Amino acid sequence: MALYALRKLVFFIGAVFVASVAIFLLIRAAGGNVAAIVLGKDATADAINALATAYGLDRPLPVQYFDWILGMLQGDLGQSFRTKEAVADLVVGRLSVSIPLALSGLLLGLIIAIPVGTYAARNVGKPSGAVLALISQIGIAIPVFWAGILLSVLFGVRLGWLPTGGWVDWSDDWVGSIRSLVLPVLSLGLIMAAVLIRYVRSAVLDVMNQDYVRTARAVGMTRTQALLQVGLRNAALPIVTIVGLQIAELIGGTVIIEMVFSLPGLSRMILANVAAREVIVVQSTVMLIIVFVIFVNFVVDLLYGILDPRIRNAA
Amino acid sequence: MTSRNAIEVRDLVVGNGDVTAVRGVSFTIPQGGRMGLVGESGSGKSMTALALMGLLPMGWSTHGSVLHDGVDLVTQSDKALSSRRGRTISMVFQDPLSSLNPVRRVGDQISWVIRKHMGVDKKTAEQQTIELITQMKLPRPEQLVRAYPHEISGGQRQRIMIAMALACYPQLIIADEPTTALDVTVQKQVLRLLNGAAHDRGSALLMITHDLPIIAAMCDTVAVMYAGRIVEMGPVAEVFRNPRHHYTRGLLDSQPTMDNIALDGTSRLVSIPGMVPPLHDLPTGCAFNPRCAVATDRCRAEMPELSGDTLKSACWHPVPNSSEVAAQ
Amino acid sequence: MTITAPAVSVPKRRRRLDLNASLVVGVVLTIGFLAIAIISFFWLPSNPNIPNIKARMMPPFSPNHWLGTDGLGRDIVAQLMVGARTSILVGAGGASIALVLGTITGLVAAAYGKFADEAISRGADILLSIPGMVTALVLAATMGSGAFTTILALSAFFTPSFTRVIRSAAMGVLQEDFITSAKLYGRGRLFILARHVIPNIAGVMIVQFTLYFAAGILTEAGLSYLGVGVTRPSISWGMMLNEAQQTVGISSPLAIWPGLAIVLVVLGLNLLGDGLRDVLDPKLKRRSA
Numbered sequence: 001m002a003l004y005a006l007r008k009l010v011f012f013i014g015a016v017f018v019a020s021v022a023i024f025l026l027i028r029a030a031g032g033n034v035a036a037i038v039l040g041k042d043a044t045a046d047a048i049n050a051l052a053t054a055y056g057l058d059r060p061l062p063v064q065y066f067d068w069i070l071g072m073l074q075g076d077l078g079q080s081f082r083t084k085e086a087v088a089d090l091v092v093g094r095l096s097v098s099i100p101l102a103l104s105g106l107l108l109g110l111i112i113a114i115p116v117g118t119y120a121a122r123n124v125g126k127p128s129g130a131v132l133a134l135i136s137q138i139g140i141a142i143p144v145f146w147a148g149i150l151l152s153v154l155f156g157v158r159l160g161w162l163p164t165g166g167w168v169d170w171s172d173d174w175v176g177s178i179r180s181l182v183l184p185v186l187s188l189g190l191i192m193a194a195v196l197i198r199y200v201r202s203a204v205l206d207v208m209n210q211d212y213v214r215t216a217r218a219v220g221m222t223r224t225q226a227l228l229q230v231g232l233r234n235a236a237l238p239i240v241t242i243v244g245l246q247i248a249e250l251i252g253g254t255v256i257i258e259m260v261f262s263l264p265g266l267s268r269m270i271l272a273n274v275a276a277r278e279v280i281v282v283q284s285t286v287m288l289i290i291v292f293v294i295f296v297n298f299v300v301d302l303l304y305g306i307l308d309p310r311i312r313n314a315a
Numbered sequence: 316m317t318s319r320n321a322i323e324v325r326d327l328v329v330g331n332g333d334v335t336a337v338r339g340v341s342f343t344i345p346q347g348g349r350m351g352l353v354g355e356s357g358s359g360k361s362m363t364a365l366a367l368m369g370l371l372p373m374g375w376s377t378h379g380s381v382l383h384d385g386v387d388l389v390t391q392s393d394k395a396l397s398s399r400r401g402r403t404i405s406m407v408f409q410d411p412l413s414s415l416n417p418v419r420r421v422g423d424q425i426s427w428v429i430r431k432h433m434g435v436d437k438k439t440a441e442q443q444t445i446e447l448i449t450q451m452k453l454p455r456p457e458q459l460v461r462a463y464p465h466e467i468s469g470g471q472r473q474r475i476m477i478a479m480a481l482a483c484y485p486q487l488i489i490a491d492e493p494t495t496a497l498d499v500t501v502q503k504q505v506l507r508l509l510n511g512a513a514h515d516r517g518s519a520l521l522m523i524t525h526d527l528p529i530i531a532a533m534c535d536t537v538a539v540m541y542a543g544r545i546v547e548m549g550p551v552a553e554v555f556r557n558p559r560h561h562y563t564r565g566l567l568d569s570q571p572t573m574d575n576i577a578l579d580g581t582s583r584l585v586s587i588p589g590m591v592p593p594l595h596d597l598p599t600g601c602a603f604n605p606r607c608a609v610a611t612d613r614c615r616a617e618m619p620e621l622s623g624d625t626l627k628s629a630c631w632h633p634v635p636n637s638s639e640v641a642a643q
Numbered sequence: 644m645t646i647t648a649p650a651v652s653v654p655k656r657r658r659r660l661d662l663n664a665s666l667v668v669g670v671v672l673t674i675g676f677l678a679i680a681i682i683s684f685f686w687l688p689s690n691p692n693i694p695n696i697k698a699r700m701m702p703p704f705s706p707n708h709w710l711g712t713d714g715l716g717r718d719i720v721a722q723l724m725v726g727a728r729t730s731i732l733v734g735a736g737g738a739s740i741a742l743v744l745g746t747i748t749g750l751v752a753a754a755y756g757k758f759a760d761e762a763i764s765r766g767a768d769i770l771l772s773i774p775g776m777v778t779a780l781v782l783a784a785t786m787g788s789g790a791f792t793t794i795l796a797l798s799a800f801f802t803p804s805f806t807r808v809i810r811s812a813a814m815g816v817l818q819e820d821f822i823t824s825a826k827l828y829g830r831g832r833l834f835i836l837a838r839h840v841i842p843n844i845a846g847v848m849i850v851q852f853t854l855y856f857a858a859g860i861l862t863e864a865g866l867s868y869l870g871v872g873v874t875r876p877s878i879s880w881g882m883m884l885n886e887a888q889q890t891v892g893i894s895s896p897l898a899i900w901p902g903l904a905i906v907l908v909v910l911g912l913n914l915l916g917d918g919l920r921d922v923l924d925p926k927l928k929r930r931s932a
Contacts, residue, residue, distance in 0.1 A: 011768075018766070018769050019769055019772075019773060022770075023781065026778075026781055026782070026785070027785050137910060137914065137917075138906065140909075141861075141905070141906045141907075143861055143881070143906075143909075144865070145864075145865060145884065146884065146902035146905065146906070149884065149898050150902070153898070245771065247772075248774040251776065252776030252777070255774075255776050255777070255780075255869070256869060259868070259869055270780055271870070271871070274780055274871060282781060283781070286777050286780065289774060290777065293772045293773070294772045297772050
């Protein structure tokens with residue numbers, strides 16, 4: 001296990017490195033002169049050069065890259081060109097919105113998808129299984145922001161039960177914060193569930209046909225016991241993998257849902273800075289998100305090693 | 316209710332609505348008896364075994380009756396069956412790697428069976444597991460219980476499967492091609508172990524295989540299946556010496572033995588012409604007629620029934636008995 | 644003991660729901676979608692970009708405006724029709740580039756040795772963990788938004804999925820006996836890939852393309868909703884939803900039609916992809932049933 005964990009740690013560090021180079025190059029290669037982007041089309045050459053010099057943007061790319069990375073490692077995410085605010089300060093406040101939203105959405109998706117997907121697998125070929133498969137197909141086709149719009153029309157506008165948008169800070173009124181999060185989490189969770197149901201269903205279906213589930217029944221488990229005690233434990237392996245892969249999707253969904261419900265989360269900040277062409281802010285914030293996703297995948301890999309003795313030993 | 320038999324199967328039919336894999340099979344295995352069930356793949360022998368256990372895949376259903384331990388297993392609920400499976404009737408499968416739960420230690424898998432059926436506490440179950448593993452002639456039982464299935468050899472895995480099947484002294488053990496997936500060198504050891512352990516416990520054995528020498532060595536009676544029906548059944552010695560059905564004759568002739576393998580190339584090893592008919596497109600009359608050398612119009616029209624005294628066969632034109640041949 | 648052959652009558656099991664139902668529905672929805680996009684080049688109810696103050700906020704089923712007009716009096720049907728073009732351009736464009744890049748990298752990983760495989764597979768793993776939406780935001784920040792940027796972003800984060808799928812499909816084919824015999828005949832690696840491997844994984848490629856065409860439409864709609872996707876005079880269904888929310892509020896029927904269009908088209912393509920998979924890859928048939 002230690003060897004396995006070490007290998008995964010090496011991969012984690014490698015992945016963060018490659019991703020950081022990719023983001024850095026993407027921004028420099030696609031955008032060209034950062035100072036010119038920041039200042040916009042009407043900027044004079046002098047102004048551009050002055051900004052470039054002031055922020056060290058005229059140095060060779062490798063130097064700029066290592067400067068950025070070393071800063072990141074020490075918690076210095078750079079600062080905004082216009083407001084001079086530190087990116088780290090900008091980010092921290094936003095996380096109290098984005099993290100609860102993303103995690104609750106994922107959790108809700110799993111809470112729905114695992115039982116429903118298992119049920120669908122057990123009823124494959126029957127009308128109830130087919131209906132669930134169809135609902136899941138439709139759910140996958142619904143854009144998460146449209147789900148958000150429909151839910152807020154229903155529960156916010158028509159029924160008036162919950163706010164259609166806006167945010168109250170946790171410290172002011174935590175009940176209000178939760179009320180603001182209910183519809184966004186519901187939108188995110190339902191769409192996540194639609195995607196996950198399909199994977200859970202096929203993982204359970206696959207496991208149900210395995211010889212070891214039959215053996216479990218042959219030595220005295222009922223069909224249901226074998227499915228729950230032996231089947232689901234084995235189906236957990238592919239499901240965990242899929243959850244890891246879905247984290248990237250989850251982040252994308254969170255970005256959009258924050259916009260639908262006007263939540264002051266990370267994505268509103270990124271979008272505002274995209275519009276303002278604050279290249280450094282975007283670069284650092286995006287890198288933070290990517291490190292988070294890669295880290296979650298690292299944790300998923302470790303979990304996989306714990307769940308599956310074959311993988312643990314193979315490394 | 317006959318309590319002297321380990322199992323009594325009557326008119327067993329297994330189908331899924333589209334095809335019928337087992338088409339009216341009847342046989343009886345007395346307590347402690349050993350029966351072999353032979354046939355090519357697709358003959359319905361594995362489906363018969365799964366039907367007895369109540370472990371058919373989704374969509375398949377069983378008709379007829381299977382009397383075992385005073386009840387008809389066909390009418391039992393899954394819950395009622397689950398209290399018997401592993402206790403009075405158990406099964407050893409073909410591939411021990413895919414048949415053991417990959418994420419649980421083998422010791423835990425065995426002791427679960429003991430705790431479930433013997434009602435003993437965890438500690439006793441673990442002790443009994445170690446004893447069982449020792450009986451299975453496996454090395455270092457204390458360490459082996461902590462191993463995962465992928466960490467031990469194929470032969471060891473199958474011994475673990477056998478230990479699970481035998482843990483609760485069942486009246487009947489069904490072994491479905493238990494050595495096909497194993498190396499030739501360990502096949503004989505595993506069979507000997509299975510045979511001995513079943514004998515020690517007084518368990519009856521239903522041995523499913525296409526390997527005739529195994530049947531000859533281990534069983535008292537043999538049933539030959541073809542296209543979902545038993546075409547010949549009787550004491551092993553008699554069936555193998557004087558088969559009456561042309562299919563059995565063909566099976567025996569296609570077995571390589573020291574007699575019929577001639578190293579000079581003049582081998583008289585023969586094969587049965589044609590192939591096993593698909594279940595959804597069975598010929599009328601005797602299912603074997605398209606491949607049979609002596610088939611007549613009657614064979615193509617009417618299905619023969621099993622008949623005979625000790626040796627029963629289902630054929631309109633049985634192979635002449637060697638004693639009859641001698642008399643002519 | 645004689646046995647009587649029982650009348651073989653096992654109750655008819657309910658048949659598996661016909662898999663091709665998904666193919667049929669998928670084909671119908673997809674053809675309808677493509678047809679609308681093609682028609683939009685020859686005929687539109689009115690110009691979808693020219694405001695008409697007199698005809699603002701017409702309700703659905705108005706004369707000349709079947710689904711009504713938006714806050715600036717622009718016809719909804721016309722906008723939806725032109726939006727279908729954008730969906731195809733961006734969705735199919737992104738999926739096509741990803742298909743080409745993914746096929747090249749996938750085949751190289753499968754056929755050019757352990758080192759190439761390791762490098763490409765690990766690279767794909769890393770890229771897969773980068774959220775696509777975020778890639779698109781970065782590109783929008785540096786290149787400015789628009790259809791071209793969106794296509795580029797989509798292809799960037801679809802490619803690793805294609806690489807993975809095509810690599811494993813190609814590896815399956817490369818293990819077949821006929822490949823070994825082709826090698827024995829002295830056929831070169833490129834010849835084998837072009838003549839044997841690609842025809843055999845064409846089904847996988849088509850299915851993958853269809854499913855990512857759909858994913859591309861969803862993502863494009865999301866980006867345009869955020870305002871970093873396509874911009875006028877191009878029209879996107881996601882953009883229409885954004886405008887509806889900004890100008891007239893979400894409870895207006897304007898927030899219904901574009902969403903419905905997205906759902907139908909994406910559902911159609913996904914059903915088509917699943918149906919094709921069942922037809923083209925019989926091995927998967929049982930499991931996805």
